[in-house]
Amino acid sequence: MDDREILDLWRSGRREEAFSAIVRQYSERLYWHVRSLTGSHEDTDDLLQDIFIKIWGALPKFRGDSNLFTWIWRIATNETLNHLDRRDRHPQEGISPLMEEKIDGDPWFNGTAAQRELSKAIASLPVKQRMVFQMRYYEEMTYEEISQVLGTSVGGLKASYHIAYEKIKDFLEKALG
Amino acid sequence: MSKNTSPYSVPEGYFEGLKSRLERIPAEHPLPRERRFPILWTRIRPYVAMAACLALLLAAGAFFLDRKAGLDGTDGISIYEQMMYSDMIPDTDPFLVFGAPSDEEDSFEISDEDIMDYLISSGASAELVAYAGDL
Numbered sequence A: 001m002d003d004r005e006i007l008d009l010w011r012s013g014r015r016e017e018a019f020s021a022i023v024r025q026y027s028e029r030l031y032w033h034v035r036s037l038t039g040s041h042e043d044t045d046d047l048l049q050d051i052f053i054k055i056w057g058a059l060p061k062f063r064g065d066s067n068l069f070t071w072i073w074r075i076a077t078n079e080t081l082n083h084l085d086r087r088d089r090h091p092q093e094g095i096s097p098l099m100e101e102k103i104d105g106d107p108w109f110n111g112t113a114a115q116r117e118l119s120k121a122i123a124s125l126p127v128k129q130r131m132v133f134q135m136r137y138y139e140e141m142t143y144e145e146i147s148q149v150l151g152t153s154v155g156g157l158k159a160s161y162h163i164a165y166e167k168i169k170d171f172l173e174k175a176l177g
Numbered sequence B: 001m002s003k004n005t006s007p008y009s010v011p012e013g014y015f016e017g018l019k020s021r022l023e024r025i026p027a028e029h030p031l032p033r034e035r036r037f038p039i040l041w042t043r044i045r046p047y048v049a050m051a052a053c054l055a056l057l058l059a060a061g062a063f064f065l066d067r068k069a070g071l072d073g074t075d076g077i078s079i080y081e082q083m084m085y086s087d088m089i090p091d092t093d094p095f096l097v098f099g100a101p102s103d104e105e106d107s108f109e110i111s112d113e114d115i116m117d118y119l120i121s122s123g124a125s126a127e128l129v130a131y132a133g134d135l
Helices: A003-011 A015-038 A041-061 A068-088 A097-104 A113-123 A127-138 A143-150 A154-176 B014-022 B036-072 B079-088 B094-099 B112-121 B126-134
Strands: none
Touching (some): A041 B014, A113 A154, A127 A143, B112 B126
């Protein structure tokens, strides 16, 4: 079911069915989006509940000015950023001890040592660069899509991605030798 | 996910449980019922406000003009009525100058003297004045 069919369902008054369709369509992909930013399964699980409650509450106000995917991603990203602000309490550059601890102690991490260092390198980025890198590298979103979610110009996003890439490279060179 | 695979994993069967949990949200958080009246009122409110302002303006204007007319007029006749009458009745009309009854008189009576005055002022011939004086 695509976004247009979901919205048609909503407008016809079958709201619960439309919401279920959104859950089926986006929950898994949204999980990975949030997980890549929080670095924690438990935090992501809690956040997803809050995010979907917000989506359900905000759906009556959705006018279709942007597409549904972008709108959902914007809600999820804002909610995650608020959570990170509260949790880490230091949005400036560098990995927080809490974040490093979560990555090292994550029982649901099944990558290689290099991937663990990559996760730490990404977590050390300022939050805006981190989001751009995650959405572009792991989620393979286009710059235009990221631009709609974050409200930043495509040129600015490309610059952020390039800076993030250089920082990650430096981080990995130091960590892996 | 993508070709750049995430190194993270989830517990077995997690997404099925997540979806069924999230699908319960509408039942646990019912949306407030849409009320048509506030929406209608929101839409027509600017027009009602404009109409009220216009009505207020007209009422204030009417009150102001009425009050001004009452102040400027004489003997209960507004200044506009005076202007209108002055156009309709020339003040050179001999009847208005000499023939209008005075406020003191209870009845309208024309005396011989009045007739004579009228004839003289209206430029009647001497024969006619003489004739009238003989009556």
